[in-house]
Amino acid sequence: MNKLTLLDKYILKRYLLTFTVMLLLFVPIGIVVDVSEKVDMMIKNQVPLKDILIYYFHFTIYFTNMLFPIFLFLSVIWFTSKLANNTEIIAILSSGISFTRFMRPYLIGASIISVVVLIMGFYVVPVASEGFNSFRYTYLRTGGKQLMQGDNTDVYRQISDTEFIYVNSFNTETKMAYNFSLEKCNKEKLDYKITASRIQWDPKEKNYTLFDYTKRTVGPLGDEIEKAPEKKMKFKFDLEDLAPVVYIAETLSLGKLNDFIVKEKKRGSSNINVYLVVFYKKFSIPISAFILTIIAVSVSAMKRRGGMGMNLAIGIAVAFSFVFFDKIFGVLAEKSSMPPLVAVWLPNVLFGILAYYLLRNAKR
Template identity: 50%
Template structure:
């Protein structure tokens, strides 16, 4: 049962949080628009697509920054309570510090549920339009990083491999296609020094084509300097779209990861990292809430300005840790689970330390 104290703090909590969103989201949109308006005009992006893009932009970027907005809003209104000596009055009336903390945790729970629902089901749908517009108009002609050592199991019988693939040119090197029969023995193997997708003809062009057939333990070899042919696999099977995991909801993402694991995808860590980050964001809401309360509930000589400066510094450090560990997981053998847990664990310990200090 919520008391008057709970309702008072919870109302300030949610109103300040919504006010922070209403303030900073339009600023983020205007800053992005000011940066991208030249490319929008040069590429003649339709106004309707631009409007839809910034709607998706609000959902995608806003969801990532919700814990940070929450953190700053708590520091803002709690510092105000402290400067007005309201917190001293509350604690002097016999209310324990843990009881004072309860409405903050209730608010964090509500925000965590919002983050969870958005991250798992709403934002993935918005991410499709956001990324398609981004690649179509903002990253048009930009060099995309070449992917190396791509191995993919298409089904129980077919496997493909390329040593490198350039998404811009849709060209791969050292291509291999192996087909196994029902007895799990190799039926035939196709290899080529390069494979290229010819979009206008919807065909694959193989250079230095070699096909080896095995029939009754007798090998037959067919070679051609160049061969235009069809395959059952799609060009995306050679290099999945980099943002594909971001466009899938909770259930689709789990199925996609299992499918990629069965195919032996080399960049599986990037997809697993996206999954774990969606679970970590709601936890971050609780960690940052505790830090914000511990910092701002104590009246200081510097007042709200000092608390906000500290809060912004902590927010930047948190984002820095998140990016560093995320990059390690994507580009090395570092565990995606640890990459997501470590920032929250580090700041969780920091939160407990600050909370005990504030309580004293």
């Protein structure tokens, strides 16, 4: 019994340690590549050092969460291949331990990492995603004056049966949107239109401040125009309605994201699939830790002619295939009629079947 306990601790320690080392190796590489791509724009826009450091703290979390399956898979392939090359696995199985029993510390390690990833996905990653995207849209596109101008930030939404809002860009840190307009229509006729160069949310007074405010009311005999350099108003829409669709769902914690999805469903939002994909992935990604661990162990537990290099080649191919299918099905759910729940969980189902097949062969 003591021998088995020591074996569990030995494999579990190697599992967690190798995964940590893999993160420490690849995250700095990701940061260096990102710096090399953005350093010219940072210098040009005179980005404060404090904001850069905060950005790369958020980038580390965002980058790790995005490529977590690859890091996990490669780390398991790496140290299990070393065990196989050193004939340690043969010795373990020859002592009477079944392959299923040999898998136990791996599954314990996968459970620990899954819980960490699950909690981070609920609360930590949304904060990091907000900081990551806010920095990128604020400093790296328009010199730090306002957010990116273009299709990815233009927001046009229907907030009621008769009201429509538009903003060109939105800054999550300052809670400010640019080039704002609100139109109210009645039977396909415009009642009035409100425009402002900027609109900012005031959390204390629970209202919005409009800068360069203009309101044009359409009348039967002529239009009435009201102007003011600054005006405070209350609106029916929420602050999140001003944010670009491309990343708003990623910035919300689990509870807020669930409430946001319920609200968008009532509105009949055309972007509901985008939000549902983000919601379902918070649960599907941690489960992939178990599937990828089983595949990695099944592939690398066998001693091959090509040695560790062959196992790593197979591992990299499988890991990137998983990420590829995950991204492809996610895009299909967002852009087509494929149900988001099916699209998000389909890669886990497909690779789960592969894991079962490989595990059966490995036992033999």
